[in-house]
Ligand SMILES: *Cc1c(COP(=O)(O)O)cnc(C)c1O
């Protein structure tokens with residue numbers, strides 16, 4: 001099956017189109033771009049996708065991204081012609097995107113939703129330990145398509161880990177990484193260095209590093225793999241395809257996720273808009289975005305200043321005012337959930353579109369609730385990093401506020417692996433004041449004392 005595709009400005013009053021062969025991070029007018037498609041999308045593809053889960057030796061059927069290649073076919077491959085597409089599509093040997101929603105009884109109880117209605121999808125189970133691998137598969141495919149040899153990103157650690165791994169796995173590809181000095185969890189820094197990327201520590205936070213990347217891309221044409229790259233978001237749509245695929249295409253009432261740069265928020269909304277257009281789904285799930293209190297931009301703009309997508313006619317003054325206030329007061333993002341420690345999310349406008357389209361919601365949670373939620377996820381034998389646990393803390397809050405009904409079906413996306421930020425976990429459990437702390441006991445090597453302790 002073949003499709004036609006192009007890039008297009010997200011703002012309808014501009015709507016300028018560009019070839020998919022162009023590498024750009026914005027429209028000439030400065031706004032974000034979408035990847036658009038024209039093709040046939042028969043519902044029978046749902047069966048094809050399901051059958052590909054029995055992938056045999058085909059790594060592109062094994063990949064939880066490329067299994068859905070008909071829905072993200074910006075390369076224009078013949079999707080049933082292995083010899084053709086295997087030369088064009090980039091994959092970590094089929095390992096990316098192999099996740100699905102799972103039930104967690106204790107967490108369901110904790111957030112106040114019936115176990116059978118509550119699902120979490122652990123994107124930390126990706127090969128580099130975060131959902132970013134879904135997006136790098138498509139971003140690197142596009143980089144390869146346009147002949148790029150060097151990619152760049154700013155990162156709080158997971159984008160860099162993923163970009164570094166994909167670059168290492170491709171011949172002829174090099175990754176340059178900007179991180180805020182001291183702003184990145186050790187597990188993530190370790191990966192990025194180990195995969196051999198060139199790491200530049202910028203004196204500043206993520207927002208500063210991101211500004212550097214934008215400036216560099218304008219000057220040098222280096223290929224940007226941050227989420228303002230619309231091709232990366234195409235891969236991230238696959239998280240929603242897997243949710244639906246494993247739920248037999250029954251649309252849940254809510255999808256809940258953490259918001260950082262709002263790439264996932266944007267990608268998920270786009271996935272549902274397209275499936276709705278194709279007639280595959282009859283209702284859209286409401287998308288709830290959870291931000292940290294220490295990085296509240298979307299919450300402030302959406303809930304307090306009433307900023308809306310408004311069919312693409314956005315009141316830019318509200319955004320400019322907010323950002324200039326931040327700059328004037330010298331406000332910096334500050335949360336233990338470092339992956340969402342971002343004050344100027346690059347995909348803000350696409351996220352507004354998602355919220356409008358799905359009747360979504362935005363909430364914010366303090367670090368204390370995030371860390372309790374993280375501990376709670378582990379009480380079920382699973383785990384995630386702090387930013388991911390914002391999802392669980394956010395669901396709990398939305399249920400308490402009556403926004404999410406206790407009978408509704410909720411799927412939470414947990415974005416990163418628990419060992420990414422093991423320090424946050426150790427710190428939590430070593431402090432007995434924390435609600436779910438499992439503080440280790442120190443004992444003399446005395447068998448009677450030990451017997452006493454373990455029988456308590
Ligand atoms: C990147 C990242 C986020 C933020 O995702 P956005 O798409 O930028 O909103 C959240 N959690 C983890 C673990 C991440 O790595």
Ligand SMILES: [Zn+2]
Pocket residue numbers: 009010011014015016027028029030031
């Ligand atoms: Zn434009």
